[in-house]
Amino acid sequence: MTTTRTPRARLTLRVADLHQPQPGTITPGEAARLLHVSTATLASWADAGRLTATRSAGGRRTYDREQITALAAPRAEADRAEVHRVTVQAHNLHVAATMTEAVLQQRVEEMAFRLGWRSYHTHDSRRSDAGFPDLVLLRRGVQVVRELKTERGRVTPQQQAWLDDYEQAGVDAGVWRPLDLIERRVEKTLTGQS
Numbered sequence: 001m002t003t004t005r006t007p008r009a010r011l012t013l014r015v016a017d018l019h020q021p022q023p024g025t026i027t028p029g030e031a032a033r034l035l036h037v038s039t040a041t042l043a044s045w046a047d048a049g050r051l052t053a054t055r056s057a058g059g060r061r062t063y064d065r066e067q068i069t070a071l072a073a074p075r076a077e078a079d080r081a082e083v084h085r086v087t088v089q090a091h092n093l094h095v096a097a098t099m100t101e102a103v104l105q106q107r108v109e110e111m112a113f114r115l116g117w118r119s120y121h122t123h124d125s126r127r128s129d130a131g132f133p134d135l136v137l138l139r140r141g142v143q144v145v146r147e148l149k150t151e152r153g154r155v156t157p158q159q160q161a162w163l164d165d166y167e168q169a170g171v172d173a174g175v176w177r178p179l180d181l182i183e184r185r186v187e188k189t190l191t192g193q194s
Contacts, residue, residue: 025054025062034072096151096178104148104178105134108186112137115190117144131158133166133173137190144189145173153177 028039035042046053046061051068053061105121112119117139122128137144145166147159155163155175166173172189180186187193 024065026065026068028061028063031063031068034068034075036075092179092182096182099150099178099181101134101148101150101153104150104176104181107181108135108146108148108176111187112190115139117190129158131156131160131162133159133162142192143171145171147175149175149177151177151179 026034028042031042032039042051042063043053043061045051046063052064054064056062109119109121112135117137119138120136121134122132125132133145134148135144135146137146145163147155147163149155163173163175176186
């Protein structure tokens with residue numbers, strides 16, 4: 001009598017299968033990227049009970065996808081806000097870097113006029129004393145004196161001497177640059193908020 005053997009079903013278990021996260025879970029690497037932390041930080045949070053961690057068949061930690069996503073949502077919103085802030089800041093720096101002194105003066109004078117200030121600017125300073133400030137603004141007994149410069153423009157010693165003398169006389173004197181206009185410092189001065 002001959003016996004026939006039935007082939008046994010081979011159980012093939014690949015090592016990679018041991019480490020696959022279960023449905024509804026994510027790997028430590030994915031969770032760390034979503035939360036912008038290291039995998040070691042995730043492990044310490046799990047050990048402290050701040051996160052729910054389970055083990056895969058191979059013994060590796062996995063994390064609850066919903067929990068990680070919920071934790072990542074405020075971070076994602078903060079990241080979007082930061083990207084917006086950086087984008088606006090980069091735009092402002094670009095605009096400021098390309099703004100000429102003439103454009104700055106025009107915009108400051110327009111704003112001053114809208115806010116009820118009288119302004120004086122020496123259009124041809126060739127016969128005037130060197131360094132006299134670009135703008136003298138007056139409104140209701142308040143005087144503001146400003147030298148206008150591009151972002152990289154330098155104040156000459158004569159200009160600084162005039163500004164120092166005005167300050168010693170109790171006048172609000174200084175230098176305005178394009179970023180002062182863009183970031184609303186000019187407006188705050190002219191509306192009395194500075």
